[in-house]
Amino acid sequence: MNHNAPNKVTIIDVAREAGVSYATVSRVLNDEPYVKPETRERVTATLQRMGYVANRQARSLRTGRSQMIGLLVRDLGTGYIGQIISGVDAEIAETDFEMLLFTTHHQAREPEYVATFVGGMADGLLLILPHNVDPYTGLLNQRRYPHVFVDYKGSDKGPAVGADNYGGAIMAIDYLVSLGHRRIGFITGALDLTSGVDRLTGYRQAAANHGLDDDPALVAEGDYHQPSGHAAAQALLSLPHRPTAIFAANDAMAFGAMEAIREAGLRIPDDMSVMGFDDTPQAAGVSPALTTIRQPLEEMGRQAVQMLLTYIEDPERPFEYRELATDLVVRDSCAPLRNAAK
Amino acid sequence: MNHNAPNKVTIIDVAREAGVSYATVSRVLNDEPYVKPETRERVTATLQRMGYVANRQARSLRTGRSQMIGLLVRDLGTGYIGQIISGVDAEIAETDFEMLLFTTHHQAREPEYVATFVGGMADGLLLILPHNVDPYTGLLNQRRYPHVFVDYKGSDKGPAVGADNYGGAIMAIDYLVSLGHRRIGFITGALDLTSGVDRLTGYRQAAANHGLDDDPALVAEGDYHQPSGHAAAQALLSLPHRPTAIFAANDAMAFGAMEAIREAGLRIPDDMSVMGFDDTPQAAGVSPALTTIRQPLEEMGRQAVQMLLTYIEDPERPFEYRELATDLVVRDSCAPLRNAAK
DNA sequence: ACGTTTTCTGAAAACGTTCACAGAAATAAT
DNA sequence: ATTATTTCTGTGAACGTTTTCAGAAAACGT
Numbered sequence: 001m002n003h004n005a006p007n008k009v010t011i012i013d014v015a016r017e018a019g020v021s022y023a024t025v026s027r028v029l030n031d032e033p034y035v036k037p038e039t040r041e042r043v044t045a046t047l048q049r050m051g052y053v054a055n056r057q058a059r060s061l062r063t064g065r066s067q068m069i070g071l072l073v074r075d076l077g078t079g080y081i082g083q084i085i086s087g088v089d090a091e092i093a094e095t096d097f098e099m100l101l102f103t104t105h106h107q108a109r110e111p112e113y114v115a116t117f118v119g120g121m122a123d124g125l126l127l128i129l130p131h132n133v134d135p136y137t138g139l140l141n142q143r144r145y146p147h148v149f150v151d152y153k154g155s156d157k158g159p160a161v162g163a164d165n166y167g168g169a170i171m172a173i174d175y176l177v178s179l180g181h182r183r184i185g186f187i188t189g190a191l192d193l194t195s196g197v198d199r200l201t202g203y204r205q206a207a208a209n210h211g212l213d214d215d216p217a218l219v220a221e222g223d224y225h226q227p228s229g230h231a232a233a234q235a236l237l238s239l240p241h242r243p244t245a246i247f248a249a250n251d252a253m254a255f256g257a258m259e260a261i262r263e264a265g266l267r268i269p270d271d272m273s274v275m276g277f278d279d280t281p282q283a284a285g286v287s288p289a290l291t292t293i294r295q296p297l298e299e300m301g302r303q304a305v306q307m308l309l310t311y312i313e314d315p316e317r318p319f320e321y322r323e324l325a326t327d328l329v330v331r332d333s334c335a336p337l338r339n340a341a342k
Numbered sequence: 343m344n345h346n347a348p349n350k351v352t353i354i355d356v357a358r359e360a361g362v363s364y365a366t367v368s369r370v371l372n373d374e375p376y377v378k379p380e381t382r383e384r385v386t387a388t389l390q391r392m393g394y395v396a397n398r399q400a401r402s403l404r405t406g407r408s409q410m411i412g413l414l415v416r417d418l419g420t421g422y423i424g425q426i427i428s429g430v431d432a433e434i435a436e437t438d439f440e441m442l443l444f445t446t447h448h449q450a451r452e453p454e455y456v457a458t459f460v461g462g463m464a465d466g467l468l469l470i471l472p473h474n475v476d477p478y479t480g481l482l483n484q485r486r487y488p489h490v491f492v493d494y495k496g497s498d499k500g501p502a503v504g505a506d507n508y509g510g511a512i513m514a515i516d517y518l519v520s521l522g523h524r525r526i527g528f529i530t531g532a533l534d535l536t537s538g539v540d541r542l543t544g545y546r547q548a549a550a551n552h553g554l555d556d557d558p559a560l561v562a563e564g565d566y567h568q569p570s571g572h573a574a575a576q577a578l579l580s581l582p583h584r585p586t587a588i589f590a591a592n593d594a595m596a597f598g599a600m601e602a603i604r605e606a607g608l609r610i611p612d613d614m615s616v617m618g619f620d621d622t623p624q625a626a627g628v629s630p631a632l633t634t635i636r637q638p639l640e641e642m643g644r645q646a647v648q649m650l651l652t653y654i655e656d657p658e659r660p661f662e663y664r665e666l667a668t669d670l671v672v673r674d675s676c677a678p679l680r681n682a683a684k
Numbered sequence: 685a686c687g688t689t690t691t692c693t694g695a696a697a698a699c700g701t702t703c704a705c706a707g708a709a710a711t712a713a714t
Numbered sequence: 715a716t717t718a719t720t721t722c723t724g725t726g727a728a729c730g731t732t733t734t735c736a737g738a739a740a741a742c743g744t
Binding site: 026054 | 699700701702703
């Protein structure tokens with residue numbers, strides 16, 4: 001008797017108890033035909049009575065399929081990722097797969113995790129990683145292991161689903177310009193992420209489109225975290241010729257900026273308009289409610305799952321990139337430019 | 343050749359390639375002694391070269407241990423749970439276990455998930471479920487499967503770690519009373535949760551201690567979600583003799599209450615003091631910053647893991663309940679009662 | 685030089701399943 | 715009644731590991 005194994009009841013125990021072979025038990029377990037109805041019933045009852053629960057590892061060892069979809073995620077803390085996962089979870093719930101999530105706050109361990117998944121722990125993998133994924137593409141592609149990068153820009157590195165960050169930034173500036181703003185400060189996201197770069201590019205392009213000031217001082221670098229938004233806004237506010245509106249590359253930094261603006265004794269939106277990007281749950285809750293660009297995060301999760309399933313079906317399918325549209329969400333943090341104020 | 347199995351390389355392939363038996367490969371894999379250094383080196387090199395990655399299911403089938411800690415969680419959307427998981431993850435990272443998370447937005451599938459874990463998928467289970475857990479205690483205890491309920495009140499049902507919700511509520515009221523408030527509205531949490539009940543009981547006890555009005559109308563029912571806080575606050579504000587302070591059983595509802603208070607044309611904290619419970623990340627970000635009762639969520643996660651490890655070590659250990667202290671976090675949403683205002 | 689211990693290695697069984705196969709029992713067709 | 719088909723059931727192999735066992739090779743003591 002194995003002391004470290006909690007008293008498990010196996011298919012064999014059930015078989016003995018029900019007076020059949022273990023193959024038959026397996027058959028009823030898998031709803032296979034060709035089991036005499038009364039036998040099936042007897043086995044089912046025994047299964048129930050003995051509290052049998054299948055050993056998935058044995059099953060998946062044998063079948064070569066785990067019926068699990070892996071999710072590799074960094075830093076669950078933010079509601080941002082929570083929303084994506086919500087979508088993933090909802091979509092998976094409609095399949096006969098289950099979701100298996102590994103979090104890692106330690107980038108160093110990630111390759112190990114990826115290897116675990118590839119090694120058979122899951123039939124496919126969704127990666128939601130806020131950093132360069134190159135270290136993993138080798139392993140993943142070499143085995144043609146089904147996977148999708150989420151919230152990531154597509155490339156020849158692998159399949160991905162992301163949002164139209166470039167278009168969203170354009171939309172934001174268009175909106176501010178429509179309110180009469182001409183001097184618009186921008187707080188960048190982390191520039192080692194494609195989303196950070198794309199939003200910046202969008203800002204620049206829109207500024208050029210409208211012939212706005214392209215004072216380099218109007219661009220302040222941030223890293224997507226609230227404190228960096230605070231600092232960047234302070235820099236923008238202390239400019240000799242300061243902007244009348246600030247567009248932050250995400251909501252968290254917009255919140256930081258709002259703080260800084262208030263500390264400078266200015267009112268939002270009367271003295272300074274503020275826009276964010278993401279439409280996190282807090283955006284609506286904060287005061288004044290934040291005007292922002294919505295990313296369809298939940299939808300992103302859903303699409304990622306759908307895409308992954310196609311790769312599980314056919315691992316050889318060529319890489320696909322799906323880009324989801326972003327929307328303008330108008331709330332209370334932006335106001336028309338008052339000529340007087342200028 | 344199995345078509346659905348991606349070209350895996352097994353211990354046997356490596357053995358053949360390195361010219362040894364697979365037992366030897368297994369030995370070097372597990373750092374066992376008694377392998378000739380040069381053999382070990384050759385095998386290691388082959389392992390590396392062929393890109394071997396272990397099949398965990400096979401390993402755990404054989405050893406009876408998965409080296410995984412399961413986490414069953416509902417509704418990741420909230421940052422609240424994210425914080426607990428942060429702690430769990432940090433603590434697990436210091437062990438040689440890994441974390442395996444199942445989310446479920448569908449309560450109906452939970453028993454199935456629990457069964458999966460018990461069936462060998464993980465060596466122990468942490469349950470963070472915002473509802474009654476009775477349906478699972480049977481299965482879990484019958485097998486003496488190592489588990490801990492997190493953010494849950496201890497009982498004879500199973501081991502748990504939770505926060506001192508009762509004491510926290512007392513602390514909150516004590517603080518408001520110290521500011522001079524005598525008429526304090528309370529917005530309850532979900533009353534099917536032990537935390538909801540305990541915070542209410544704490545409120546009542548503290549009110550009695552200080553001989554406050556025990557007008558039943560001062561207690562408005564909420565469900566821990568922001569909208570319910572909004573509604574409940576509206577009810578409290580429309581009272582003929584309205585409170586001078588509102589204590590919400592969690593931060594989310596406090597945010598809803600703040601909204602309602604502003605809509606009623608009142609200022610916070612000048613006209614109405616507001617307190618929350620939890621100290622979610624937004625509490626500090628909102629304006630005015632929310633005075634609240636801090637729950638050591640991350641610590642809760644850490645302790646839960648520590649506790650679980652002791653049960654994995656010795657499944658027979660009697661049920662333990664750890665209660666973590668809560669703290670008062672003073673910010674800007676409460677002000678002394680102005681006698682004039684009354 | 686010889687037994688003894690120590691180091692090293694491989695064969696084979698086991699973990700809990702599924703599945704191909706073949707045989708038995710029941711049913712249908714002649 | 716006999717054969718052909720269908721339904722049912724059990725045996726044994728396999729999935730990729732770890733681990734026990736025993737035997738071979740090396741190192742050691744005398």
